[in-house]
Amino acid sequence: MAKTFVALLRGINVGGRRKVPMAQLRALLEGLGYDGVRTYLQSGNAVFTAAEPDADAVRVELERAIEAEFGFAVPCVVVDGRYLRAVVAACPFPAAELEGKQLHATFLSRQPEPERLAGLDPAAFAPEDFRLGDRVLYLYAPDGLGRSKLGEALHRPAVLKGIDWTSRNWNSVLALVELAGE
Template identity: 65%
Template sequence: MATTYAALLRGINVSGHRKVPMAELRSLLEGLGHRNVRTYLQSGNAVFTTDRTDASEDELTTELEDAVEERFGFRVDCLVRDAAYLRAVADACPFPAAELEGKQLHAVYCSAPVTPDRFAALDREAFLPEDFALGDRVLYLYVPDGLGRSRLGDAIARPAVTKGLVATGRNWNTVLKLVEMTEES
């Protein structure tokens, strides 16, 4: 049985650094035996289908990270998540997503569960009206003025909070587009 996944690459094509052209990423994923490969934007979003029932998300992630390093000469942290997970993240959003602009809401996908103790040192009141909520390997981030101006986003990205995690964020428009793309396959 085939499964459709999204691959989320962290920190590529930012300010001309760590360039991974999307056509080459599609070719790389096809070379790994995946099909129906499509990319979205230039920021490291790919959707693919695989018939491999023996591979876990973690195994697919490691294969992709190794292949990117071999092809481009640098390692890129990646997360691979299936269509059902992406749908569940969108459906579980605790913020009024339909009422917000895409830039005001973000999903920060994480490689492991995010627990409240990681954020215990943050004074949430100091960041209001910005806020966050924890989900299944995801942090929902509400930033009414956008992420570029977010003090909470900066605080959450600090190594003390993200230590030991691969974390990569997507704005809500991208979250929904990836759900749509994985469900089309």
């Protein structure tokens, strides 16, 4: 039985570098045998179905194919549609009351050890705040991620070293949940 996956590519199509046109990404995914391929925005969001039930196997195949096609490595986080819906359901912030640009989800390839976050005092960054979920960091940044000191601190190598990650604003997360349907 086919499973719906969401692939989140990190660091593409930013500032004219590491270009991955979405039409080419869709063709690449279809060439790998995935069905129902759709992309969202230009920042590397793809939804598709695959017979392969393991997200990590899909990630490895996708990362290899992207590097072969475009000539550079692109870290990807691949999750299934159910997990993405669970991320939305578990959001510890009042998402419905916030603007989409104020709330972000940083998707992680694996759960970080708690001590990695222990040195971050949320009170020092107020009114910004974060919570760790299941392989996701929820970040409330009232002035947006681009101005967030807490976001900067959370994405430092000391916190995320050895973990592939990529962030999406809440509007994108909700749009991807809708695209993943099921």
